[in-house]
Amino acid sequence: MTEKIQVTELTAAQRFFWLRQQAMPSVPLNMAQVTDIEGPLDRDHFLTELAEQTRRMRMMQLRFEEGPDGPRCVYDPALHDHTEYVDVGDRPDPRAAAREIIDADLHRAVDVTTDRLARAILFRLGHHRHLLYNRAHHLTTDGVATRDNLLITLRRCLTRDPSAPPVPVADLSAASAADHAYQSSSRRARDADYWREALAGRDPATSPAHRSGGPASRNHTVAAPIPMATMDTIRELITAMPTSLPTLIATAAAGYLSRRTGDADGALTLAVAARTTAALRATPLPTINFVPLRAGVGRRTEIHAAVRTTERAMLGALRHQRYRFEDIVTEHGDHTGGPVLNLMLFDREMRFGETTVRFSSVTTGPAEDLAINVFPFGTLAQSTDTGTFIVEIEANPRRYDPAEVTAFHDGLLAMLGALADALTAPGSARVTMDDLPLPARTPEVPGTESPTDTLPDLIAATVARAGNDAAVDGSLLGEPVMSFADLDTRTADLARRLSALGARPGTRVVVLMRRGVDQVIAWWAVARSGATIVLIDPAQPTARIDRMLATAAPILILATSPEHGVRTGIPSRSLDDLADVAPHAGRLPAPHPTDAAYIVFTSGSTGEPKGVVVPHTGPAAIARDMRARFGAGDGIDVGARWLAVASPMFDMAHFEMLACAALGHTLIPAAGLDADLGRALLDHRITHLMATPTVLNRIPVHTLPPTVSAIGEALSPALAARITRRPPGGGGARRAFNTYGPAEATLYATAAPITTDVHLDRPVPIGRAVPGMAALVLDHRLRPVADGILGELYLCGPQLAHGYRDRPGLTATRFLACPWRDGARMYRTGDLARRDPTTGDLVFVGRSDGQLSVRGVRVEPAEIENAATEVGGVGAAVVVADHAPDGDLALDVACVGTGAAPGGDGLEREGRAHLIATLPSVMWPRRVLMLDR
Numbered sequence: 015m016t017e018k019i020q021v022t023e024l025t026a027a028q029r030f031f032w033l034r035q036q037a038m039p040s041v042p043l044n045m046a047q048v049t050d051i052e053g054p055l056d057r058d059h060f061l062t063e064l065a066e067q068t069r070r071m072r073m074m075q076l077r078f079e080e081g082p083d084g085p086r087c088v089y090d091p092a093l094h095d096h097t098e099y100v101d102v103g104d105r106p107d108p109r110a111a112a113r114e115i116i117d118a119d120l121h122r123a124v125d126v127t128t129d130r131l132a133r134a135i136l137f138r139l140g141h142h143r144h145l146l147y148n149r150a151h152h153l154t155t156d157g158v159a160t161r162d163n164l165l166i167t168l169r170r171c172l173t174r175d176p177s178a179p180p181v182p183v184a185d186l187s188a189a190s191a192a193d194h195a196y197q198s199s200s201r202r203a204r205d206a207d208y209w210r211e212a213l214a215g216r217d218p219a220t221s222p223a224h225r226s227g228g229p230a231s232r233n234h235t236v237a238a239p240i241p242m243a244t245m246d247t248i249r250e251l252i253t254a255m256p257t258s259l260p261t262l263i264a265t266a267a268a269g270y271l272s273r274r275t276g277d278a279d280g281a282l283t284l285a286v287a288a289r290t291t292a293a294l295r296a297t298p299l300p301t302i303n304f305v306p307l308r309a310g311v312g313r314r315t316e317i318h319a320a321v322r323t324t325e326r327a328m329l330g331a332l333r334h335q336r337y338r339f340e341d342i343v344t345e346h347g348d349h350t351g352g353p354v355l356n357l358m359l360f361d362r363e364m365r366f367g368e369t370t371v372r373f374s375s376v377t378t379g380p381a382e383d384l385a386i387n388v389f390p391f392g393t394l395a396q397s398t399d400t401g402t403f404i405v406e407i408e409a410n411p412r413r414y415d416p417a418e419v420t421a422f423h424d425g426l427l428a429m430l431g432a433l434a435d436a437l438t439a440p441g442s443a444r445v446t447m448d449d450l451p452l453p454a455r456t457p458e459v460p461g462t463e464s465p466t467d468t469l470p471d472l473i474a475a476t477v478a479r480a481g482n483d484a485a486v487d488g489s490l491l492g493e494p495v496m497s498f499a500d501l502d503t504r505t506a507d508l509a510r511r512l513s514a515l516g517a518r519p520g521t522r523v524v525v526l527m528r529r530g531v532d533q534v535i536a537w538w539a540v541a542r543s544g545a546t547i548v549l550i551d552p553a554q555p556t557a558r559i560d561r562m563l564a565t566a567a568p569i570l571i572l573a574t575s576p577e578h579g580v581r582t583g584i585p586s587r588s589l590d591d592l593a594d595v596a597p598h599a600g601r602l603p604a605p606h607p608t609d610a611a612y613i614v615f616t617s618g619s620t621g622e623p624k625g626v627v628v629p630h631t632g633p634a635a636i637a638r639d640m641r642a643r644f645g646a647g648d649g650i651d652v653g654a655r656w657l658a659v660a661s662p663m664f665d666m667a668h669f670e671m672l673a674c675a676a677l678g679h680t681l682i683p684a685a686g687l688d689a690d691l692g693r694a695l696l697d698h699r700i701t702h703l704m705a706t707p708t709v710l711n712r713i714p715v716h717t718l719p720p721t722v723s724a725i726g727e728a729l730s731p732a733l734a735a736r737i738t739r740r741p742p743g744g745g746g747a748r749r750a751f752n753t754y755g756p757a758e759a760t761l762y763a764t765a766a767p768i769t770t771d772v773h774l775d776r777p778v779p780i781g782r783a784v785p786g787m788a789a790l791v792l793d794h795r796l797r798p799v800a801d802g803i804l805g806e807l808y809l810c811g812p813q814l815a816h817g818y819r820d821r822p823g824l825t826a827t828r829f830l831a832c833p834w835r836d837g838a839r840m841y842r843t844g845d846l847a848r849r850d851p852t853t854g855d856l857v858f859v860g861r862s863d864g865q866l867s868v869r870g871v872r873v874e875p876a877e878i879e880n881a882a883t884e885v886g887g888v889g890a891a892v893v894v895a896d897h898a899p900d901g902d903l904a905l906d907v908a909c910v911g912t913g914a915a916p917g918g919d920g921l922e923r924e925g926r927a928h929l930i931a932t933l934p935s936v937m938w939p940r941r942v943l944m945l946d947r
Contacts (some may be wrong), residue, residue, distance in 0.1 A: 017091040023190040024078075024087055026338050027288070027300040031152045032078065032085050035126055038380075041231050042124045045157060046376035048116070049146040049164070051172075053369030057099065060171045061136065064097045067167040072184040073154040073298045074132040087153075087299075089186055097134040097146075108139040116147050120376065121231040126153055152379055156300035158287045161360060161373070163298060172366035188293040189301060196336055205337035209306075209346065212330060216308050219281035219352040221383045222274040222422065222802075224848070224857065225775045227412025229380035234416050236423040237406035239391050240430065245402045247434040255437070257321055259403065260357050263388055265324040266430040267355060268311035269447035273793075274425075276804045276846070278312040281352035284328070285385075286335035304339040304354060305331045313448035317436055320447055354382075358389040363396075377408065384409040384422070405430075412775070417852040421802045428452050428800075454798035455849075459788045459835040464812040465634035468605050469541035472637055472676040477502040480678040483652065487682045488531040490694055496531065498678070501538060508539035508589065510597035515585070516569045517545035519605040522613065524548040524566060524584075526559070526573040529658055529667075529683040532589055536572045537671050539589075544605040545569075546627075547612040549662035554934045556581075558623065562615050565625045565819055607631050613819060614665040614757050617865075617874040617937070625819035626665075632760030633668070635812040637676040639784040640669075643751065643765065644702060644721060645677040654679040657700045657719075659691070659709065663934055665757040666725060669704060672761075692717035704753070707733055715739055723751040725762060728777075728858055735772040754780035754858060756872065758828070758841050760813035763787050764856055779855035780847070787811035789856055790840065791847055796833060801851040806862050810840040866895055868903050868936050875905075878939065881932045882907050885925045893939075904940040911944060 024032060035043050068074050075093040078085060105111040119133060131151040138144055150160065163181050170178045196202050240248075251257055268280030288303040289295040309327035311320045356378060363372045378385055387406040390397035397403050405427060409419040432450035436442050467475075480498040487495045496504070509517075517523050523540045525547060527533040533549075540547045548566045550559060552573070563571070563582050571586040587595075605611075611630040615623040645651045656673045658681050660666035674681040682698050684691065692714040695703065700719045703710075706726040710718075715736050722737050729752045738750050747770065755762035766781025783789040791805035792798055799805040810832050817825030832838035846859040866873045875893035882891035889912040896904050909925060925942040 019091070020089040020186060021081075022087045022089070022187045024085055025189040025297075025299050025301065026193045027156070027302055028087060028153055029085070030338070030340060031300065032126070035151075035153070038228055039125075040123045041229050041380050042120075042122065043152040043379055044120055044124075044149055044377065045152060045160070045379050046116070046120050046147065046149040047157075047160065048374050048376055049148075049168070050372040050374070051144040051146060051369060052371075053142055053367070055142070055144055055172070055369065057136070057138075059174070061097055061099060063171045064134070064136075064167055065095065067163070067170065067181045068097070068134070069095055070181045070183045071163050071298045072186060073150060073159075074134075076131060076154050077128075078126045078131075078153060080127070087186065094130060097136055099136050099138070101138040103138050103140045103143075108137075108143075109145070112137040112139065112145050112147070116149075116376065119147075120149055123231070124151065126151065147376075149376075152300055152302075154300070155298050156287075156302040157358065157375075157378065158289060158302070159298045159300070164373075168371055169366060172369050172371070182296060184298045185293075185296065186299065189297040189299045192291055192293045202337065205334040206341075206345075208330060208334045209337055209342055212308065212327075213306065213342075213346045216279065217277070218347045219283070219306070219308075220271075220275045220277050221352065221413070222271055223383055223410070223413035224777060225413055225773075227410060227775055229382055230411050231380060232411065233377060233381045233385075233408040234411045234414055234419045235377075235406065235408050236416075236419050237387075237404055238423065238427065239402045239404050240427060242402055244427075244431040244434055247431075247438055249398075251434060251437055255321070257325065259398075260359070260388070261321060261325045261328060262433065263357075263386075263405075263430060264307060264309070264328060264355055265311060265317075265320050266433045267353070267386055267426060268307070268309055268324065269313070269315070269320060269433065269450065270426050270429040271352060272312045272447065273429075273452070273799070274422075274803050278310075278314075279308060280311050282307040282386075283352050283354045284331050285354050285356040286332065288335050290336055303335055303337075305335055305337070306342065306352075307331055307355065311447060313446065315447050317433060317442060317445050317447060317450070321437070352383070354385040356385055356387045358387060359394060360390070361393045361395075362390050363392045375406070381408045381410045383413060384419070386426070415852045418802055418850075421800065421851040425452060425800055425803070448793070448795075451797075452800050452803070454800045454803075457788060457790045457798055457834045459790075459810050459832060459838060460786050460812075461835070464607060464631040465638070466607050467634040467637075468607055468609075468630040469611050469633060469675070470544070470604065472634065472672075473502075473505075473538060473542060476675055476678045483678065484680045485674055486531050486534045487655070487680055487698070490682055490684055490698055491530050493531045493683075496535075501535065505535055505538040505542055507597060508535065508592055509542035509602060510599075511592045511595040512539060512543040512545065512570070513598035513602055514595050515587075517543040518603045519544040519609045520546075522546040522548050522566050522568040522610075524550055524563065524568040524571045524573075525662070526550045526552050526571055527662075528552060528574075529662070529685070531683065532574070533662070533683070534671065534674065534681060535589060538675065540572070541611070541675070542602070544603050544609070546610040547668075548625075549612070549614070549667055551662040551934070553661075554663060555930075555932050557932055558934060562623050562625070565615075565623065566613060605630060607634065608816075610816065612668055614668065615663060616757055616872050617877050623877075624821060624824070626757045627816040627819050628665075628668075628757075628760055629816055631812045632815065633672055633676070635786050636669075636760050636762070636784070637672055638786070639765070640672060640677055642785075644673070644723070645679070651677065651679060654701050655699055656681050656702045656704075657691070657695060657698070658683040659686075659703075659705055661936075663936075664726075665761055666704060669761045673702065695719055710737060718748065721749045723753050723765075724768075725753045725755075729768075731772055731774045731776060731778055734768050734778045735770075735774065738768050738770045738772060752778050752780055754856075755809070755813075756841070756843055756845075758815045758843075759787070759809045759811075760815070763809045763811070763813060764789050766855055777857050777859075779850060779853065779857050781855050783809075783811070784813075787813055788840075789847075791849055791856070796830075799848075801849045801854075804846055804848050804859060807843045807845045807847040807856070807858075808840040809843060810835070810838055814839055814841050866893075866903060866905075868905070873905075873937055878905065878907060878929065878933060878937050881929055882909055882925055882942070884932070885909075885921070885928050887911050887921050888925060905937070907939045907942045909942060909944050910946075 074095040102108045102111040271280035284307040309324040385408040485498040485501045525536040658670040704723040750768035753762035788810040790808040832840040879891045
């Protein structure tokens with residue numbers, strides 16, 4: 015009797031795969047496996063029997079079409095269903111030849127309405143050696159159905175046992191009928207209630223990937239067995255706790271994800287068969303589903319509790335596995351965004367008479383993110399009793415590099431081993447997931463030797479080399495040009511006059527001047543006197559300037575106006591006033607390398623600015639890297655011209671001074687960031703610029719100089735690509751760098767060249783530590799973390815500041831003893847970072863606290879909040895940061911009144927006016943909002 019064409023509705027799983035395939039037509043949603051067959055095989059009988067069993071299964075005769083009511087599944091018995099035979103036994107490497115054919119077939123794009131969606135090939139590899147390849151689109155079947163039917167088929171093919179049951183003739187309508195029944199059932203209602211409760215209060219799942227990207231036709235795959243020592247421990251645990259291998263793997267995976275992402279709940283997605291009825295177990299059509307596995311396993315979860323909660327979560331997920339992935343996403347958000355855990359715990363090896371067959375998965379399909387596949391190494395009984403299991407990672411290549419996949423795989427196996435060992439160790443009741451040791455690179459910390467040069471030494475060496483070259487060009491401000499020789503003569507004289515007023519090592523002199531030639535003269539003169547330079551921006555609010563003066567306790571203020579000296583009682587002079595001071599006779603006292611070179615103020619969480627005390631070793635050390643990176647080594651880069659745009663409140667102002675004092679570059683001070691910087695760059699032949707990404711983003715790309723460096727903020731991939739475009743005029747490629755470093759580590763501590771092949775889907779790295787420095791990624795217990803794992807960034811080396819002036823407690827919490835080098839210290843930056851396993855570069859991820867970076871200046875929100883509560887009628891305040899349309903980080907201050915004063919618009923205006931009068935402009939809020947509560 016001739017079979018007829020049969021049309022059926024799509025199952026719920028088929029609808030999911032149909033929509034997914036329509037969304038990415040170039041990526042075939044194929045699954046595939048190969049079966050190694052070793053032993054006697056009657057080819058003709060095998061192919062005949064295989065064709066008959068495949069025909070009964072019907073999945074190779076399926077096609078799909080758009081019907082009047084949507085897509086539908088069509089069984090067409092006329093479609094090709096036979097297994098092909100290919101003999102590659104005469105090839106030099108028969109298996110490689112077979113794999114070449116498999117790869118070409120597996121990754122070819124398909125049109126599900128016209129193309130063949132399943133294929134089988136029997137390869138002859140040699141005498142008594144065959145390989146059976148099965149590929150099927152996920153619309154036609156899933157792994158469970160494929161395995162069950164293939165096992166029946168192989169038994170009949172290889173044993174010739176007529177009593178062996180055949181593959182049941184598929185009822186293609188049963189699965190969709192079961193879906194319809196489920197939709198209106200009380201079971202679905204119970205499942206919905208379960209997932210509503212299980213996901214209540216949970217954040218969406220976080221992927222461990224560091225970039226986005228849709229699936230590709232080929233995954234990055236890494237596989238290796240669980241070490242035998244770990245399996246022996248697991249077998250002991252399964253009996254003693256009791257527990258199971260799936261539970262332990264899921265617990266380890268959740269804990270490992272928490273370590274990688276920093277989330278309090280390592281989120282997994284569990285692949286489930288969803289064959290909960292007889293009809294669903296019998297169908298060859300796909301029923302597979304994906305459900306969240308959220309057990310609340312985080313870094314601080316105790317390991318025994320983690321195993322228990324994971325087991326409960328897995329049991330709950332399995333009891334309610336019919337509830338569709340799509341419905342969970344629609345109702346609760348994407349709680350299935352974590353890696354997929356696919357437990358394929360069935361026999362991979364068996365014997366039929368004299369013939370042995372071994373199943374191997376080629377792919378479970380294109381990975382959305384990554385899949386963790388677990389399957390026996392041999393038979394399930396052997397693996398469970400005496401053997402081991404394979405852990406395989408399939409990863410989306412648009413989100414992960416091969417090295418990242420390998421690192422994830424290695425870290426997961428290490429976490430599983432550490433968990434098993436800890437669970438069997440005495441006294442493990444209070445051990446947390448974060449206590450489990452993971453392999454990490456041993457920190458490479460430089461020696462404690464520090465440079466012996468000081469600022470006066472750097473200046474003297476530069477003057478000797480540069481001579482009559484221009485040191486500072488004030489033409490942009492209508493000011494004069496001074497050569498190094500003239501600047502040397504003038505500042506040597508002023509240093510002696512400052513010394514006569516008490517300026518010497520251990521004292522502080524404030525330079526309270528705007529950018530310009532006089533500011534450069536004052537900086538050089540104070541440096542040569544041996545005193546500590548304290549740059550303060552005169553544009554800052556008076557009250558804040560007074561607080562910084564009180565902290566600095568200077569012996570003198572160099573300013574263009576005497577007002578601050580009069581108000582505070584601190585002696586104040588202009589550069590011209592120093593002409594009335596008799597110069598110090600004799601040799602000026604030389605500073606020691608460990609004496610303070612300068613103090614720079616940063617935002618303080620208590621509302622008081624913090625004075626970072628930087629010794630001479632800092633600028634001397636960074637000058638070495640500056641010469642190599644931006645200069646001409648030990649020579650003078652003739653014609654190099656730096657545009658000075660940094661506010662004196664930003665430590666980058668000292669970097670610009672060093673470009674002149676240590677590199678011999680000409681410094682061109684600019685009026686401010688509101689000026690036409692693009693025009694200034696062209697008109698004044700600027701060759702070097704260091705600025706924040708916010709500033710760089712405002713400058714027309716064709717005006718950028720040949721050497722550009724970003725600092726102070728995260729650099730976006732789009733901006734990185736923009737600034738690496740070839741300069742106008744047909745010159746060479748623009749040199750560009752992404753630099754990173756807090757004031758506490760002298761200007762910058764890591765750097766990365768920005769190349770023209772910027773990946774727009776990847777964060778721009780901050781590179782590696784500059785020579786002499788170490789950049790360590792540590793966990794909260796100061797343990798090194800593995801590459802790819804999120805941790806806090808610590809810096810170590812001669813560029814570190816002494817600490818914070820008159821803040822010993824704060825200094826002690828941020829500057830710690832380095833465990834890997836006697837006598838060395840390390841600075842806790844508060845920045846989160848990871849090390850790229852592929853390149854070894856550091857990648858900035860964010861902050862571990864609430865500190866913000868606004869136009870390159872580190873801002874403590876608490877300082878703004880404290881200032882806001884000084885306004886009468888404001889009881890509490892909180893800062894909310896948001897990106898403005900121009901890309902700047904904008905600050906809003908939300909306030910709650912005390913009830914003792916009228917609120918509304920008047921208090922909002924008063925609050926903003928107070929903050930503008932109290933705080934530097936970088937902390938001024940976009941708006942102040944009064945809330946009822």
